[in-house]
Amino acid sequence: MITEINRIVVIGSGTMGSGIALVFAQAKIDVVLVDVEQKYLDEGIERIKKFLNRSVEKEKITLQESNEIIKRVILSTNLEEAIKDVQLVIEAIIENEGAKKELFKELDSFCSDEVIFASNTSALSISNLADVTKRPSKFLGMHFFNPPQLMKLVEIIKGEKTSESVVENIVALCTRIGKIAVPSNEAPGFIVNRLLWPFLNEAYKLFENGVSDKEFIDTAIKLGLNHPMGPFELSDYIGLDVLLDIGKYLEEQLGVSYKPAKILSKLVNEGKLGKKTKEGFYIYDK
Numbered sequence: 304m305i306t307e308i309n310r311i312v313v314i315g316s317g318t319m320g321s322g323i324a325l326v327f328a329q330a331k332i333d334v335v336l337v338d339v340e341q342k343y344l345d346e347g348i349e350r351i352k353k354f355l356n357r358s359v360e361k362e363k364i365t366l367q368e369s370n371e372i373i374k375r376v377i378l379s380t381n382l383e384e385a386i387k388d389v390q391l392v393i394e395a396i397i398e399n400e401g402a403k404k405e406l407f408k409e410l411d412s413f414c415s416d417e418v419i420f421a422s423n424t425s426a427l428s429i430s431n432l433a434d435v436t437k438r439p440s441k442f443l444g445m446h447f448f449n450p451p452q453l454m455k456l457v458e459i460i461k462g463e464k465t466s467e468s469v470v471e472n473i474v475a476l477c478t479r480i481g482k483i484a485v486p487s488n489e490a491p492g493f494i495v496n497r498l499l500w501p502f503l504n505e506a507y508k509l510f511e512n513g514v515s516d517k518e519f520i521d522t523a524i525k526l527g528l529n530h531p532m533g534p535f536e537l538s539d540y541i542g543l544d545v546l547l548d549i550g551k552y553l554e555e556q557l558g559v560s561y562k563p564a565k566i567l568s569k570l571v572n573e574g575k576l577g578k579k580t581k582e583g584f585y586i587y588d589k
């Protein structure tokens with residue numbers, strides 16, 4: 304069964320949600336972007352506009368195209384209103400299992416049975432999230448990468464009960480929006496974060512133990528492994544709070560060797576979350 308997807312809702316208007324909404328609007332699919340307060344929606348749409356303005360300046364798109372894309376993003380703080388006539392819900396709220404479960408339970412109570420639910424979780428169990436709904440066969444992970452409008456990959460995570468036709472449907476949708484979908488069975492951290500977390504966490508420990516400075520470690524990784532960003536630059540870009548949540552979850556699921564380095568918890572406790580708060584491992588002036 305292939306569902307024609309022409310209107311979706313993205314819940315959470317932060318770093319990821321606003322970028323995901325942009326990706327769909329660029330692909331001419333109407334999006335309702337939802338958050339708990341108008342100020343978060345305003346920040347989200349500002350990020351979208353900033354990206355589109357730069358694209359116009361670089362002559363990648365015209366001003367008219369930019370305006371049309373913006374028009375396709377509807378902002379809402381009313382979840383029940385927002386889900387009317389949508390075929391797909393993508394959740395991109397904070398990486399907290401309790402908050403996500405509460406949201407999906409609520410959504411399930413007023414969404415029609417055909418609507419597909421997707422979570423952009425970085426590491427949490429899709430089956431556990433799906434279990435709070437009455438539609439586990441129509442529930443899957445759709446894991447975009449930061450920034451969604453530039454990163455090609457979407458990991459498609461199959462929960463224990465996700466139906467193959469729903470996976471096929473979403474893989475086809477990813478192709479339609481210009482992404483490459485990589486399906487994966489469920490495992491803590493899926494593919495990319497399962498491999499990324501130990502790498503980043505070891506970099507934090509090298510720094511913490513005085514083996515080398517963070518700048519040198521970043522340079523070594525960029526030149527030695529041909530990575531576009533070093534581990535500290537990448538961490539600030541992703542968000543240290545997001546990474547700490549991933550690390551704690553992987554430790555809980557896979558054991559103590561995944562335990563987050565102390566420096567990461569310290570920075571998060573100090574509110575230094577990376578680029579989004581203008582300070583993380585590095586300081587940013589814009």
Ligand SMILES: NC(=O)c1ccc[n+]([C@@H]2O[C@H](COP(=O)([O-])OP(=O)(O)OC[C@H]3O[C@@H](n4cnc5c(N)ncnc54)[C@H](O)[C@@H]3O)[C@@H](O)[C@H]2O)c1
Pocket residue numbers: 314315316317318319320337338339340343395396397398399402406423424425426446447448449540541542545
């Ligand atoms: N940051 C990354 O690089 C990255 C990459 C891939 C996946 N993810 C995942 O995407 C999700 C979102 O991450 P982010 O970095 O965009 O977080 P963020 O903190 O930037 O944004 C989260 C947004 O969700 C909103 N929110 C919280 N509870 C809500 C609710 N009940 N209803 C509606 N809105 C709510 C918040 O107000 C905030 O605007 C997380 O699950 C994260 O693990 C993050």
